Amino acid sequence: MHFDPFIIPFNIGLYFILIYVVGRSIIWFRNLSRPDKLRLQRGFFGMAFGQSLKEIFLESLIHRKILKTNLRLGYMHMSLAFGWFLLILFGTIEADIFGSHHLNPPHMAIFFRFFNPDHGKTAFENGYAFLMDLVLAFILSGLILAIIKRFSSKSVGMKKTTRLKHLDKIALASLWLIFPSRLLAESLTSGAYGTGSFLTGTLGAWFNSFLPAKQAAYPFWWLYSLSLGTFFVLLPLTRYMHIPTELFLIFMRNSGIRTGDKAGTYSEVEVHSCSSCGICIDACQMSFSAGINNIQSAYLLKAIRKDEDTSGIVFNCLMCGRCDVKCPVGIELTSIRMIQRRAAGAGNGIHNIWHGYLRTNPVPVTAKQPASKPSYDFLPARKPEKADILYFAGCMTHLTPSIKNSMVKILDASGMKWSFMDEDGGVCCGRPLMLAGNDREARELINFNSRLIWKSGAHTLVTSCPICYKVFRESYYLDVEVLHHTQFIKQLIEDETVKMNYLNKRVTYHSPCELGRNSGVYDEPKEVLRHVADLEKTGYDDGNSLCCGGSLANLRLQSPDKHKIASFAAAALSAPAPDYIATACPLCKKTISAETKIRVADIAEIVAESIVKPVANGMKKQRIPNPIETSKV
């Protein structure tokens, strides 16, 4: 007897979801751009395949990244995913070894105990049953954690948990029912036949002592099959779709496909790969410092999936990148947000093309027509002076003259031929416009500045502002080396162009988001600091560093909330009681110094104060006094 009506729901669900996922993958594949298709094909049949399998094992089953961030939450995810995987794997092997046939249909593995109720009498069989019980116990322990998390998220070490919609609740209920119903079904069957191991056997024997176990088992097998079937059928309608989608995402990523600047299949797959685990919420300073809990990446992706207006969410973000670094699925959250910012009001953002089970045509993209389109035709033609090094202070640095003056001192000390590009006030670098989604308009400013830069003949562009640094490096097409001043200073130290006194001060370092996480410059500033002072750790270093809250990326954050974020960051930086808090960004300096009594200084200031004298002695100072001449068009 290899059939019983109760297996029908399970089989319907299983074959439905298998076919559905394959179908969806085909559609996704077809929607890929041509280069991405080639990448994926090459990746699927190359080295990347092994890489993907490894990643699937480590991340989708073991949940390594979550484990690293949060042990309890990781265990919960691992026990459910990896445990279930083991249950299926061992079940299939069990059916294969102990069943009447080899290569059984899946239900034989899932409902093995029902079809082989007296299995487990021999020692070997008993040992295998013990293994199966162990895996089931492993899953159930995770399930208990999940249930507790739903009602009290703090128990798994989470501060916040995502909110659910209706279908998600039904799917969740069916998911929760799967393993308890299996436990009860197997226990009752085992009880009736005197089989089973420490879990099912013991529980079954106890049930059998007061229940007609054999009769009682049958409804639970039905329940087990029904919950599985329901879960599979509902899966595409719920957030649990992230499970199969993530597999696809991993293959794509390992094939070298990236989010890019525009909405596409990859970003759409990313949106569906989010499990709403909530790690991004916990990482978000707007959540833990300012108590704003509706704008985090998980909510953004959910809103995109639900085709809601995301404009309220996308612009209310510091773009500090903390969630990006921590996302266990590796979704490029900041890039997705940037796509939505560029698309705000124009409709060419990421859309959910899946409605119900079916694919719908994406909303036709209307050409973006910005309101009162920005226009910078008033910018005067400028003629730069020739120089080897061009220094661009940036708008914000003009509000922190001590940084500017320090850089002038350092550049003078370097003995190099340098020119101050924006001494009398320059044109904005364009990044703030880009952060507001106005890339095309930013291009006008970029072109203006680019012209000044290449006309100067400089081989190096040094800037004091990480915001400028990022845009100079990524969005300008410059034939010059772009350096943040901390990098430049580090070079000066290495070349022994300048020498510095050791200051005998303890400092903590605030890594600016735009310089650290968003541009990958972590080490140079710290090395410069170590050269002149004692650098203390804060517990928020490198990738985990905090945002000061002053970020220009957030267009919506109100001043009181900004202060809350800044004050948290300032407190963390002040905790080791340093002599100075060092930073490398004028905006961070201004924001943090408002919240602490400890002196906040830019690295340039600290260096300028400790400079001994220029090594290139006798060299004539070559600073050009009036570097930029203004001539009206």
Next chain:
Amino acid sequence: MNRFGYSLSKARVIDYDANNHAVAEYIAEKEPSFRLCIACGGCAATCTTGNFTEFSLREINILIHRGENRKPGSDIRKCMLCGKCILVCPRGVNTRNVVITAREAFKKFGINAL
């Protein structure tokens, strides 16, 4: 019509009641800190754009509040969103979002720039 060599000139007076306040209301709703401006002019003094051309966020703010939308509708395009004004504002006005929301509003209400 007779030509007299002169004609009726448009009144310079701000006719508050006849003006369109939809833009001001839209901005105030989306960015409430817009209301906090006391026209100190700090923003205009530090302005990157104002260094190159006639552009004053203080003036724009006042004129939008009065429903005088034409000049702001044109001027608002000049802002580079660099954000210096945010650091200067004594009242904590979220100036950049005021500019962005104003641009939205001008589009929404079809107010043509000069």
Next chain:
Amino acid sequence: MTGNVIVIGGGTAGVEAAGQLARSGIGVTVIEKESTIGGHVRNWHHLFPDRRSSSEVIDYLRKQLKHDNITLVTGELISGFDKKGGSFRLKSSSGKEFHGDAVLIASGFDLFRSERKEEYGYGIYDNVITSADLESMFRDKSILLRNGREPEKIGFVHCVGSRDEKSGNLYCSKLCCITAVKQAIGLKELIPGSKVFCFYMDMRMGGALYEEMYREAQEKYGISFIRGKVSEVSENIEGKLVTKVEDTLAGRPLRIEMDLLVLMAGMEMSKDGEAIDISGKLNRGVNRFFAPADYHFGSNISNIKGVFYAGACTAPMNITETISHARGAVSDVLNYLTNKH
């Protein structure tokens, strides 16, 4: 300590000083022109910046007055005094005489008569009222226009009779700005759908928590502040008040129609205060208020030994300052009596 002090005026300053003096063992006669104590506070509904009910101040004053050493004389207006040796003789308009060892003048202020700013049409246009009228509307909890409707657009005209050479008052009355902000908030709370405007020359938010209240008025209540002195008001055919003002921040004249216009009347030297010194023996400042002997160290002391000042008879003051000033006066009076005996 012994002695008898005559306090002229039963407002905040007079009663506070009387209470403190009485508790130091001094006999006090408080002479109040009205039938009851409290002065201007009686006409107010609530006070800035904490929006305390003014009746609480009246209750406090009543308690201060409850002392065996205090005699309260009401309905008497002092019209002249003279000093013989160390004692004072005061005459009232009804012919009564009062004698004391020292005199404390706490005659307070008069509200500027807004009719004098003819261009605002107070007393002529139906819906031009003063800040004092509005307080009584607050007490009735009903803000209605003459035609019985609720106003939708309300304007506050600052500096009516203050900082105005044309009114002969060069000084700032100091409290009208914050009063306008307080009243504007009060109005918005009673009529949430209304639009409220303040027309000001400068916002003088010098007191504790004033600026915060101003900010709240802008942010929470959406009250509009337009910088400029209202130049003229007229009534149009619909009975709306056409208000003309130069929007000095826009650099252009502005015209706006109002349903209700509230004139923020300033403070002036009180007429009855002037009557006390009928022969002009006491020094007066350019602002016509009584001039203290020294604006730093002797703000309670007059140019006549034994005559002291408390409260707004020397300059515009709010309740807090008035009470402090009255307590300062008590200290000076006690010193004087001690040295005299």
Next chain:
Amino acid sequence: MENEGKKRVWSEYQKEIADDHFFYVRSCIRQSFFPGSEQFFLDFMRNGLGKDVFENPSHTTCTGIGYHGDIVPIETIMTVVARHFALMKESGYKNIAISCVTSFGIYTEILETWKHFPEQLERTREFLFKATGREFDVPENMAHTSDIIYKFRDEIASRAKYRLINHQTGEPLKVVEHIGCHYSKMFPKHGVGGAEFPRVLSGMAEAWGGEIIDYPERRHCCGFGFRQYLVQANRGYSVSNTAKKFASMEPYKPDFILTNCPGCNMFMDKWQYTIREMEGVTFGPSGDSIPVLTYEELAGLVLGYNPWNLGLQYHMVQSEPLLRKMGVEFDPEDKYKTKDGVQMPIPRNLINC
């Protein structure tokens, strides 16, 4: 609106107006454009009330238009005015009656100046004496002729043949008064009722049965503005000003405008024509324009003078609709006849006809 409030204001601005023996000085504009008005004043004062009003044929313009047009210096205009005072002294009069509001403003300004700067008075005596050999006294009483008509308004009412009442409906006529800026805005105490709520014209209109309209731009200037009008490039400001007043009074449907300043009368009359020609806009009911009357013309109509003898046909805006409302009997045939009955040419494009 509270009339009690206005009465309180009026009571604060009472001026003393002489009863008899006036030295009369004419207005350049009034005698040129509305000659019937001055004619009426002299006739009514002398023959109607039996008062002594003296005119010295040697008197000249006060040069006020030149003064406000920045071409006559203040020393000059003071001397010209002093000459008038000298003529008055020579004729034995102490009360001056001034027909023009610009002149009235000049006279009050000069008298106030002399009061505050007595050395100016002495210099003027010197100038006048050196130039003409004349000497003068400051007048004892100075009144604008509208003040005098205001003083005798009840007398006129008692002799009225017509009242300011629409004889078809019985409703009072709606009167817009316009007071010349220089009448009381500079020195409120010299005007009846002060500057904000002047009484001089509203007192007449109400005494004769009319209803005064208080409209938002009541205080606004007529637009003359001297330099604004005199320079053609600026004339747009002048006409815009007047247009603003008309637009503001239009909803009240006024039956006529009453003025005490000859300049205002001329501009409010002629600019209605100009605006109609420029913009095709009129401000009276059903495409009509609003008649603009001097207080003398109005008093004359009330007393039953022949409108054509009062010179109403000299206005740009014709007053027939008003005459019909008042029930004034008139002969249209006589409108453009000389007093000897000779027909004159009839102007084309008359407004309100």
